Amino acid sequence: MIESVAFIDDIRNFLYAGGDVLWVILGVTICLWCLIIERLLFIKQNYPFLRDSCLALWNQRTDKNSAYALFIRQELISEVLIKLNRGVAIIKVLIALCPLLGLLGTVTGMIHVFDVMAVTGTGNARAMAAGISKATITTMAGMVIAISGLYFSKLIEERVSDESHHLADLLKYH
Amino acid sequence: MRLAISFIFALILAHNAYAGSQDLNQLLRDVKQRQAQERKLNKTREAEFLAEKQNQQQLLQTAKAELAKQEKLRAQLSTQLESNETLLAEMETQLKERSGELGELFGVAKQAAGDLQANLQGSIISAQYPDRIEALTRMTESKALPMISQLENLWFTLQQEMTESGKIVRFTQQIQIPGGERQEAEITRIGAFNALANGGYLNYDADAKILTSLARQPEGKYLDLIDSYRTSDAKKAPLGIDPTRGVMLNMLIQTPDAQERIQQGGVVGYIILLIGALGFLYALLRLSILVATGHKMKQQMHNDTAMDNNPLGRVLIATEQSPSQEVAALELILDEAITREVPNLEKGLSMIKLFAAVAPLLGLLGTVTGMIATFQSISLFGTGDPKLMADGISQALVTTMLGLSVAIPLLFLHNLLASRSKMLVQILDEQSAGLMSRRAGK
Numbered sequence: 109m110i111e112s113v114a115f116i117d118d119i120r121n122f123l124y125a126g127g128d129v130l131w132v133i134l135g136v137t138i139c140l141w142c143l144i145i146e147r148l149l150f151i152k153q154n155y156p157f158l159r160d161s162c163l164a165l166w167n168q169r170t171d172k173n174s175a176y177a178l179f180i181r182q183e184l185i186s187e188v189l190i191k192l193n194r195g196v197a198i199i200k201v202l203i204a205l206c207p208l209l210g211l212l213g214t215v216t217g218m219i220h221v222f223d224v225m226a227v228t229g230t231g232n233a234r235a236m237a238a239g240i241s242k243a244t245i246t247t248m249a250g251m252v253i254a255i256s257g258l259y260f261s262k263l264i265e266e267r268v269s270d271e272s273h274h275l276a277d278l279l280k281y282h
Numbered sequence: 283m284r285l286a287i288s289f290i291f292a293l294i295l296a297h298n299a300y301a302g303s304q305d306l307n308q309l310l311r312d313v314k315q316r317q318a319q320e321r322k323l324n325k326t327r328e329a330e331f332l333a334e335k336q337n338q339q340q341l342l343q344t345a346k347a348e349l350a351k352q353e354k355l356r357a358q359l360s361t362q363l364e365s366n367e368t369l370l371a372e373m374e375t376q377l378k379e380r381s382g383e384l385g386e387l388f389g390v391a392k393q394a395a396g397d398l399q400a401n402l403q404g405s406i407i408s409a410q411y412p413d414r415i416e417a418l419t420r421m422t423e424s425k426a427l428p429m430i431s432q433l434e435n436l437w438f439t440l441q442q443e444m445t446e447s448g449k450i451v452r453f454t455q456q457i458q459i460p461g462g463e464r465q466e467a468e469i470t471r472i473g474a475f476n477a478l479a480n481g482g483y484l485n486y487d488a489d490a491k492i493l494t495s496l497a498r499q500p501e502g503k504y505l506d507l508i509d510s511y512r513t514s515d516a517k518k519a520p521l522g523i524d525p526t527r528g529v530m531l532n533m534l535i536q537t538p539d540a541q542e543r544i545q546q547g548g549v550v551g552y553i554i555l556l557i558g559a560l561g562f563l564y565a566l567l568r569l570s571i572l573v574a575t576g577h578k579m580k581q582q583m584h585n586d587t588a589m590d591n592n593p594l595g596r597v598l599i600a601t602e603q604s605p606s607q608e609v610a611a612l613e614l615i616l617d618e619a620i621t622r623e624v625p626n627l628e629k630g631l632s633m634i635k636l637f638a639a640v641a642p643l644l645g646l647l648g649t650v651t652g653m654i655a656t657f658q659s660i661s662l663f664g665t666g667d668p669k670l671m672a673d674g675i676s677q678a679l680v681t682t683m684l685g686l687s688v689a690i691p692l693l694f695l696h697n698l699l700a701s702r703s704k705m706l707v708q709i710l711d712e713q714s715a716g717l718m719s720r721r722a723g724k
Contacts, residue, residue, distance in 0.1 A: 175609040176722065180716045183712060186712035189708075197701035198701065205694060208690050219683065227532070227533045235529070
């Protein structure tokens with residue numbers, strides 16, 4: 109119990125040292141990971157049903173190689189792909205935004221440092237430390253989130269592209 | 283004298299020679315008579331002089347006696363002086379010997395008093411006990427050895443500072459409000475760190491020896507803590523304190539707020555904000571249009587009759603109205619209809635992307651102009667005072683910050699718009715043919 113309280117305290121101190129931008133990064137991180145988990149769960153659980161129903165619809169048809177049939181096949185695949193791809197672009201942009209937010213944090217941290225310098229001069233390194241930790245912690249957080257998210261984003265992209273090829277293979281012309 | 287007298291006689295004789303010879307006898311008698319008188323007078327005077335001489339002799343003797351007496355006294359005193367001097371020298375050596383260690387001790391005591399005085403001058407506790415500094419000043423400034431009472435006072439003041447810095451005290455005193463007026467207020471002092479009054483933080487002005495209300499108070503959450511602290515009955519309550527004893531609170535007054543920050547950005551900053559506002563509004567407008575279009579297209583997919591209020595419906599209507607129902611001809615018509623619809627869906631995307639790309643570039647421009655200002659101030663004033671450079675540097679940093687904070691949400695919005703419009707185009711591209719086939723019953 110005490111350990112968990114200390115842990116929460118540590119996190120609070122960390123967020124406090126990082127300043128406002130770190131809260132934004134935290135928000136972005138939560139969104140990002142919710143989206144990643146949602147996508148992974150979707151591919152794992154919902155997608156097989158979707159694929160099967162699509163396959164069943166196709167297999168119901170008697171005519172499978174006329175031009176109209178090809179149009180319908182394309183439509184079936186497209187519907188599944190749109191559902192499969194939903195949110196992937198947002199994951200990618202959130203990952204791209206993380207280092208930018210880190211940079212923003214660096215700039216606000218440097219502004220803080222120069223504010224302190226304007227008041228106390230260059231002599232007081234201790235007073236400047238708060239701004240410098242703001243600058244560095246946000247950059248680090250942005251980088252960590254972006255790098256860790258990048259792996260999962262690539263994983264999801266790979267899975268989506270695999271599944272779409274696989275689906276196209278499954279819907280046979282004969 | 284005799285000469286004078288005979289001279290007078292001669293004159294008288296000469297005179298009388300003219301007068302006649304009948305009174306010569308008379309004159310002779312007179313002369314004799316006068317001579318006798320003179321003699322008598324002279325004798326008296328002689329006697330007088332002699333008497334005087336004796337008197338003087340006596341006086342001389344008395345004076346001599348006095349002189350001898352005084353000489354004796356002088357000799358006596360000079361011996362005493364000598365002996366006293368020796369005694370004094372002896373005593374001084376003795377004093378030096380005895381106060382050898384004590385002198386050092388008093389030096390240390392004075393130094394400690396000086397240090398304490400310097401500390402107390404900035405200490406918030408001095409607001410409550412304004413007189414204690416003067417007593418210390420008297421001790422440090424006097425050349426004499428400190429009295430026991432002064433030493434005791436030094437000890438007491440040190441102990442008081444220590445004890446009071448661990449206490450939370452409420453007292454009523456005059457404070458200075460930002461307008462410069464003074465008013466009575468109930469002050470809560472937390473150790474040597476903070477003083478609170480009227481729901482705000484106070485600062486101790488060491489020169490005026492008065493607590494002043496801060497011109498700018500800290501963020502709302504710290505002020506809320508004060509209110510909740512005042513009203514809470516619990517033994518412990520959270521409260522924000524300034525461990526730097528006022529330095530941080532002073533810094534707070536100097537840190538600019540959001541509005542001043544934006545002003546620091548200068549013209550470039552305003553341009554960035556304008557671009558951000560325009561881009562934001564336009565992106566939101568496009569997003570709402572795309573969401574509405576997407577909604578209508580969804581409805582169209584589940585609806586048998588083609589409606590002309592959405593792109594998909596319009597594409598389907600175009601195929602329905604086609605004179606030929608050949609697959610190849612239909613495909614061409616479909617392509618044509620889709621090509622007509624796509625620009626509407628992708629409208630504004632490049633504009634928003636441009637805004638998102640321009641904002642950080644403008645931030646960079648602001649950085650460069652800010653650096654130019656900084657270097658100008660360096661060439662004028664040298665690098666000695668960082669405060670003079672602060673203006674240019676804050677412009678440089680603020681514009682970068684503004685550029686980034688405009689670019690980040692715009693990039694996000696652009697991505698939302700792009701993925702949505704891409705999805706709609708995809709539906710048009712890949713599903714309209716299928717829908718058409720279904721409607722044809724194939």
